[in-house]
Amino acid sequence: MNRKIILFPIYASLLFGMCSCTKDKKKERPPLSVQIKKVIKKDSPLYIYAVGNTESQNMIDIRSQVTGILLQAHVDEGLYLTKDQLIYTIDPAPYQAALDKAKAQLLESQASLKLAVDKVARNTPLMEQEFISELQYDELVTDVELGKARVDLDKAQIVEAEINLAYCYIKSPVTGKMSYNKFDPGNLIVANSDMEMTTVRQMDPIDLVFSISQKDFLKFQHQHEQGDTHFDFIVLDTDGTEMTRQGLVYFVDNNVSTDSGTILMKGAIKNSDFSLWPGEFGKVKLIVKIVKDALLMPSEALQAGEKGPYVFVLEKGDIVSTRNITVVEKVEDYLMVSAGLKEGDEVITEGQLNLKPGMKVIVKESDTPDSAVKKPDEKTPDLPEKQPDANPKSEQK
Numbered sequence: 001m002n003r004k005i006i007l008f009p010i011y012a013s014l015l016f017g018m019c020s021c022t023k024d025k026k027k028e029r030p031p032l033s034v035q036i037k038k039v040i041k042k043d044s045p046l047y048i049y050a051v052g053n054t055e056s057q058n059m060i061d062i063r064s065q066v067t068g069i070l071l072q073a074h075v076d077e078g079l080y081l082t083k084d085q086l087i088y089t090i091d092p093a094p095y096q097a098a099l100d101k102a103k104a105q106l107l108e109s110q111a112s113l114k115l116a117v118d119k120v121a122r123n124t125p126l127m128e129q130e131f132i133s134e135l136q137y138d139e140l141v142t143d144v145e146l147g148k149a150r151v152d153l154d155k156a157q158i159v160e161a162e163i164n165l166a167y168c169y170i171k172s173p174v175t176g177k178m179s180y181n182k183f184d185p186g187n188l189i190v191a192n193s194d195m196e197m198t199t200v201r202q203m204d205p206i207d208l209v210f211s212i213s214q215k216d217f218l219k220f221q222h223q224h225e226q227g228d229t230h231f232d233f234i235v236l237d238t239d240g241t242e243m244t245r246q247g248l249v250y251f252v253d254n255n256v257s258t259d260s261g262t263i264l265m266k267g268a269i270k271n272s273d274f275s276l277w278p279g280e281f282g283k284v285k286l287i288v289k290i291v292k293d294a295l296l297m298p299s300e301a302l303q304a305g306e307k308g309p310y311v312f313v314l315e316k317g318d319i320v321s322t323r324n325i326t327v328v329e330k331v332e333d334y335l336m337v338s339a340g341l342k343e344g345d346e347v348i349t350e351g352q353l354n355l356k357p358g359m360k361v362i363v364k365e366s367d368t369p370d371s372a373v374k375k376p377d378e379k380t381p382d383l384p385e386k387q388p389d390a391n392p393k394s395e396q397k
Contacts, residue, residue, distance in 0.1 A: 033364045034351035036314050037298045041343040044294040044331045048219060050284040052210030052233065054276050056203065057268070058174050061196035064189045065167040066090055077180040081172040081200060088197060090189055092168040099161035106154035113147030120144055176202040201278055206271040208233050208247060210284045211262035219288040224249070228287060231267055235282035245269050245276065249286070296334035301347040302327070311341070312348040312355050320348070320359045 068090040075087050120140045127137040172178070179199040183189060189197070208231075212220065223229075229249035237243040247269035256263050269276065301311045303322075310324045325340030341347070348355070355361070 031318075031360045031362045032351055032354060034312075034314075034320075034348045034355070034361045035365075036346040036363055037301065037349050039295055039297045039337075039341045039343055039345040039347060040334075041293050042296055044291050044296060044329075044334075044336055045287045046289040046291060046329050046336075047232075047285045048212060048216040048288050050210045050212050050216075050286065052208045052282060052284040054233075054269075054278055054280045054282075055207050055209055056176070056201035056278045057205060057207045058176065058200075058202040059278075060173050060176075060200045062087065062170060062172075062198045062200060063193060063196050064088075064090055064170060065191055066095065066164050067191045068092075068094065068168065068189060070183055070185050070187050070189050072185055073181055075178060077198075078178060080177050080203075081175065083172060083175045085172045086169060087172055087178070088170040090168040090170070092165055095161065095165040095168055099158065099165055102154060102157040102161045106151065106158060109147065109150040109154045113144065113151055116140070116143040116147045170197070172200050174200060174202045175204075176200045203274055203278075204271040205247075205268045206276050206278065208267045208269055208284065209264070210267075211257075211260070211264050212286065214256050214261050214263065216286075216288070217256070217263050220286060223288050224252070228290075229267070230287050232285040233267075233269060233276075233282050234285065235276070235280055243275070245271075291328075291336065294328075294331075294336045295338070295341055295343060296331060297325075297337055297341060297345075297347055298349050299330065299333055299335050300349045302335060303352060312352055313341075314346040314348060314361070314363065318361055318363060320355055320357060320361055322357050 071089045071091050073088055075081060075085070081087070120137075120143075123132060123137060123140055126132045127134070177200070179201070181198055182195060183197055231247055231249060233245045233247060234242050235245075247267045249265055249267040251266035253264040297311065302325075303310050303312065305324075307324055309327055310322050313321050313323050315321050323340045326338045328336040328338050330336075348361075351361070
């Protein structure tokens with residue numbers, strides 16, 4: 001009995017000491033380390049989004065306008081062509097012969113005309129002295145007029161023969177990329193056949209075709225009236241990253257589709273490096289408004305809560321508070337906000353885990369300086385010139 005009475009106070013004191021140590025450890029917990037960035041004010045654009053695809057401004061089906069044997073294909077399949085570069089040669093021999101015949105016919109007609117003119121000149125005095133009848137003289141004058149008509153006809157036939165001869169040498173109507181050959185040399189090519197010999201697509205600039213809703217179009221109209229028709233076209237690069245190309249809208253259709261409630265639009269993108277290919281799909285960002293003095297916060301500061309988006313803000317004394325915000329638009333690495341923040345507020349961008357309002361924190365320097373963060377760009381990129389109208393697909397025969 002005496003031993004138990006003695007040990008109880010000892011155990012009690014040990015337990016009391018352990019509890020005290022635990023409380024002291026909780027009190028001595030160091031502040032969390034965080035990184036911060038400031039909210040900035042800047043003129044920033046608002047966008048509408050759509051899905052679009054690229055297509056060639058000019059896609060030309062190459063067909064022969066004369067019938068003959070295909071003598072030679074001068075360009076390998078799939079190569080890039082320059083305007084007026086020779087692609088095919090149709091056997092020109094029959095058309096050269098037709099041209100020579102037309103020229104000979106002209107010489108004959110000119111000789112006949114000269115004889116008819118001489119006859120009129122010789123018979124004019126006889127007509128005046130009534131040695132020949134008026135009918136005979138009129139026939140001579142008519143022969144002159146017929147001779148002139150034959151000369152004009154022969155000249156036109158020469159022009160026609162020259163055109164047909166030129167059609168034997170088929171050239172590219174635009175600078176672009178050639179498809180594959182559908183006919184090999186030695187085949188008979190029929191004029192104006194339903195099957196084209198090949199296709200040439202213009203690659204630079206390249207068109208972007210997309211549609212936006214009627215509601216979004218009303219937003220776009222105001223910006224369009226001010227002459228700003230820039231857009232961004234975003235596609236995935238080979239390594240999976242987003243590649244952004246910029247262009248200008250040059251075509252807006254004249255009606256809203258009753259089937260989809262959308263309106264068709266086209267834009268031109270410079271494509272001198274041929275990084276875009278006809279038929280590619282991607283996301284379109286179309287500017288509809290420039291917001292003056294917009295508040296921009298770093299996107300990595302955004303938090304999601306039950307009451308909507310919020311951020312941790314560093315107050316005086318390095319104390320943390322939370323603020324609910326209203327996000328309007330993503331602008332590069334920033335978010336445009338319309339409520340909850342003001343210019344100069346310091347928002348926490350790293351170390352938000354386990355943060356609570358009222359906690360004191362330690363601010364550590366950011367690994368990425370503000371100067372290295374991508375901010376909204378005010379410069380206008382190198383854009384294709386605005387096109388007057390959409391170029392219809394044409395056909396080279």
